[in-house]
Amino acid sequence: MNKNDWWKDAVVYQIYPQSFKDSNNDGIGDINGIREKIPYLKDLGVNVLWLNPIYESPMVDNGYDISDYYKIADCYGTMEDFENLLKEAHDAGIKIIMDLAVCASSIEHKWFKESKKSRDNKYSDYYIWKDPKEDGSAPNNWGSIFGSGSAWEYVEERGQYYLHLFAVEQPDLNWENPDLRNEVYENMEFWLKKGIDGFRLDSISLISKKQDFPDDPTAGENGYGSPYFGASNGPRVHEFLQEMYEKVLSKYDVMTVGEATRTPVDKALLYCQPERKELNMVFQFDHMHVDYGKFGRYSDLKFKLSDLKEAMFLWQKSLNGVGWNSLYWDNHDQPRFVSRFGNDDSKYRKLSATMLATVLFFQQGTPFIYQGDEIGMTNVAFDSIDSYKDIEAHNMYLKFSNMGLSNDEIMSYIHNKSRDNARTPMQWNSNSFAGFSCVDPWIELNPNYSKINVENDMNSDFSIHDYYKKLIKYRKGNEIVRDGDFKEIGLEDSDIFSYTRTYKGKTLLVLGSFSDKKVCYNVPNNLQKFKRELVVSNYDGNIEQNKDASTLYLRPYEALVFYMY
CATH class of the missing domain: 3.20.20.80 (Glycosidases)
Incomplete structure (x- = not known):
């Protein structure tokens, strides 16, 4: 780094x-x-x-x-x-x-207070001013991001509209x-x-x-x-x-x-x-x-x-x-x-x-x-x-x-x-x-x-x-977390958020259940050959799994992070 x-x-x-x-x-x-x-x-x-x-x-x-x-x-x-x-x-x-x-x-900024006075002072071009259309309407149909209607506001002093993508009080x-x-x-x-x-x-x-x-x-x-x-x-x-x-x-x-x-x-x-x-x-x-x-x-x-x-x-x-x-x-x-x-x-x-x-x-x-x-x-x-x-x-x-x-x-x-x-x-x-x-x-x-x-x-x-x-504390200075390659697992899984981080031959397996029920997680075949050390858990540290540890049973909203070696 x-x-x-x-x-x-x-x-x-x-x-x-x-x-x-x-x-x-x-x-x-x-x-x-x-x-x-x-x-x-x-x-x-x-x-x-x-x-x-x-x-x-x-x-x-x-x-x-x-x-x-x-x-x-x-x-x-x-x-x-x-x-x-x-x-x-x-x-x-x-x-x-x-x-x-x-x-x-x-x-209320001094730039805008001066800008709206005329079209030819130092600050006149610090904001986005446009003439009305021939019928007097706003220059275009853009709407405010804040849902307040048009993104344009008319000012009599200049005879022009200014653009505000946000509130009327926030000229661009x-x-x-x-x-x-x-x-x-x-x-x-x-x-x-x-x-x-x-x-x-x-x-x-x-x-x-x-x-x-x-x-x-x-x-x-x-x-x-x-x-x-x-x-x-x-x-x-x-x-x-x-x-x-x-x-x-x-x-x-x-x-x-x-x-x-x-x-x-x-x-x-x-x-x-x-x-x-x-x-x-x-x-x-x-x-x-x-x-x-x-x-x-x-x-x-x-x-x-x-x-x-x-x-x-x-x-x-x-x-x-x-x-x-x-x-x-x-x-x-x-x-x-x-x-x-x-x-x-x-x-x-x-x-x-x-x-x-x-x-x-x-x-x-x-x-x-x-x-x-x-x-x-x-x-x-x-x-x-x-x-x-x-x-x-x-x-x-x-x-x-x-x-x-x-x-x-x-x-x-x-x-x-x-x-x-x-x-x-x-x-x-x-x-x-x-x-x-x-x-x-x-x-x-x-x-x-x-x-x-x-x-x-x-x-x-x-x-x-x-x-x-x-x-x-765990992630500070940890090379795997900072620099490790990211690989998704089980995009189609509707309950579990899972991925690996790999760096210099070291791997972390991260699992998070989004379910309020116990759910099943099948460890990918390419990861089953590794030994696993649990480094982070939001439960009691006990892992529910089958006999050969190829399947994990995640409890409601359980998070597990394994160091694979």
Whole structure:
């Protein structure tokens, strides 16, 4: 491994600052709350923190609508607080990467305030402005990704529309303008000189658009214009990223991961092949789409294990030896993984959470833990849409209402897929407000916090937290896990997720049952000749098998990892 490839041995812990820990009892998580938990994070074993945006923002999209890229939002603290966090994390052996949203800014940013005044000032071309059609309508039929209707908003001062792929309050930045790009690079330098260790680049695959801005013939079906700004059609996205690397990233020993929605695996290689000098890895979404249906992510389909395996196996095989994977089950935009892919019933929650962690952690790539994963936090089902804070959830509620769907049906979709499932406060203990704060938090707590919390989990006989510690310890510096070839087993198996990792004659066999019943696993013939040593299990260490050990009987949500020799 190249000495600068430290991120290949990293285990990343994602922190959603608003919901992690409130240190000053205003109901909002903050930087000093994160500082308070550095010992906890060090003990868990993670060595990189990814912070969701902490910049100044009106918080229309919970901080992704940035109004000042150089200033810490008051609700999170001060620049001094951040510098202290950075030092204390580094002293504990933990690096920090920051979230940078430069596909769009806030309408409150000074660039936009100036840009909308006229067509001929310094900032007039920092955003994407287009004249109306002859009938006064929007320049094309592209729709907002957030489900709020048209992706264009008219501004009287200029007599033009601006593009916003997300909320109306998030105008897209015009990456065709070299002055704008240089502003972005200067800001990145500002934070890198402070000593941060890299960036997660939000929606980076969407920064380049086809400049003729054609109508999307499929917009009526999916509501987007994605063929003309997505990863496969953004004509200059790789040019921009290579410029970013040359001007900024190449000067620092950093980790970079780009959010690349709707990016197929062949296109992902263009982002993360080292010789191309763009990014270290991307967040891909194929496995996040296995339960999408007629309403996209808000559909109520149950995923098929074969689809999930096919999606994840494809990326493992395609990037093996030529790129690098990011490994994740959930994040701030996704439902809780144990509710979505496991079983959040009290009987199986811990087993399914640890099984899912196992099959993820032994794949090739850098694993990402979202806050609360390590204790098996679950989805939340608020009774009323009024309890939800996510702008997308409210837009979808209105859209479904206009379609004539009943409130019960709409709320079932919101319960399953709202981004607020991941944004309820971190559950530290069973005290009032879950130990997150001493006052009502900015968003309601998940009512199950009295049972599911860090304190209870760490003191239990079967601790998900302690299981994560063991996984992290095992994979750190382990050549098989980091560099081993990946080989899928039993793609057609509807119950068991299985694969091998092989390196220098050593092999690991990884098994995970997705069933709530006992299931049978026939060890492949080519592996039966090896002796097996059980190195990881989420049960009691006893293995149920037949006399010659050619057949294993996996109990509900059982995870097994064998060292083969």
